[in-house]
Amino acid sequence: MPFVNDSLQEKYSRQVLFAGIGPEGQQRLLASRAAIVGCGAIGAAAANLLVRAGAGYIRIIDRDFVEPSNLQRQTLFDESDARDVLPKAVAAERKLRSINSSVTVEGVVADLSPRNADTLLGGVDVLLDGTDNFETRFLINDLAVKSSCPWIYAAGVASYGLTMTVRPGATACLACLLESGGVNQGLEETCDTIGVLGPIVNLIASLQAAEALKLLSGRPEALHGRLLSCDVWTGRMQSIGVMRNPQCRACARRDFTYLDEEAQPRITLCGRDSVQIHERARALDLAVLEARLKPLVDDVRQNDFLLRFRISPYEMTVFADGRAILKGTKDPAVARSLYARYVGA
Numbered sequence: 001m002p003f004v005n006d007s008l009q010e011k012y013s014r015q016v017l018f019a020g021i022g023p024e025g026q027q028r029l030l031a032s033r034a035a036i037v038g039c040g041a042i043g044a045a046a047a048n049l050l051v052r053a054g055a056g057y058i059r060i061i062d063r064d065f066v067e068p069s070n071l072q073r074q075t076l077f078d079e080s081d082a083r084d085v086l087p088k089a090v091a092a093e094r095k096l097r098s099i100n101s102s103v104t105v106e107g108v109v110a111d112l113s114p115r116n117a118d119t120l121l122g123g124v125d126v127l128l129d130g131t132d133n134f135e136t137r138f139l140i141n142d143l144a145v146k147s148s149c150p151w152i153y154a155a156g157v158a159s160y161g162l163t164m165t166v167r168p169g170a171t172a173c174l175a176c177l178l179e180s181g182g183v184n185q186g187l188e189e190t191c192d193t194i195g196v197l198g199p200i201v202n203l204i205a206s207l208q209a210a211e212a213l214k215l216l217s218g219r220p221e222a223l224h225g226r227l228l229s230c231d232v233w234t235g236r237m238q239s240i241g242v243m244r245n246p247q248c249r250a251c252a253r254r255d256f257t258y259l260d261e262e263a264q265p266r267i268t269l270c271g272r273d274s275v276q277i278h279e280r281a282r283a284l285d286l287a288v289l290e291a292r293l294k295p296l297v298d299d300v301r302q303n304d305f306l307l308r309f310r311i312s313p314y315e316m317t318v319f320a321d322g323r324a325i326l327k328g329t330k331d332p333a334v335a336r337s338l339y340a341r342y343v344g345a
């Protein structure tokens, strides 16, 4: 199969030489589409690898902005992104376009929810998990199983991480793994409570990206088909076979609880000392809000994507889609009250 042009042939020559991909696999890859949910360390590293490999289209969905504490492990971002408080989806899109201009990269600043999951996760060949919480992972799982789209679970905290590829109808799904009782294979701790090393998240992202390459280049028979876990501190690696649960809520009974809009909380914990408020379903005019808030609060800062201000001891960041992240509390009541007072219901 001929390549579109010589420069593409040159660009991907080392990958095409690899027998598992070859010219035909590369051709498929160039026409493939992927979505990555969450652009922290794992999402950023996987996006970097897929864009360099020449996947045709990559959508990156992230709700957060770049902070100095991200830079130790989130390899797509730099100090200027943190200084400019850029949303991760925006910073990632810019960086990835400069890495490989032949790939279509779309950054979406949004919080994945049952309301927007169909749109944000639709029209792609694979979904990659770059999230940091099980609420969102189960939402991805339910949507992927419902729409028969493969997805790749990946998680890492401290020096430990794991990954599993879910092919609806062919393999176990996340609910088979985590809702069937027995050993809990999930990670309950988070990077905000016990920290995380750059090497583990980048290793897990590499395993995840390799699985995505197999799917997108048309080599599903090469998928490892296991739950892989690694610890970069102790050197322990494990590979476990996971059976499908014939009674599974999601892939057997097709009860997609996490797609139920009404069942989802409007205020969620995000990070050690922050909550996200997403009570409002419509967009905000940030310039109007800035003018209104300036006399009332301290340190108002705005860029094209968000507005940040201080109401001591709290710091609130409001996004154009109406969401806000409040730093300095874990209390939903405080968050709801400050949001109503300063942003409006």
Ligand SMILES: [Zn+2]
Pocket (backbone or CB within 6 Å): 172, 173, 174, 175, 176, 177, 244, 245, 248, 249, 250, 251, 252
């Ligand atoms: Zn299942």
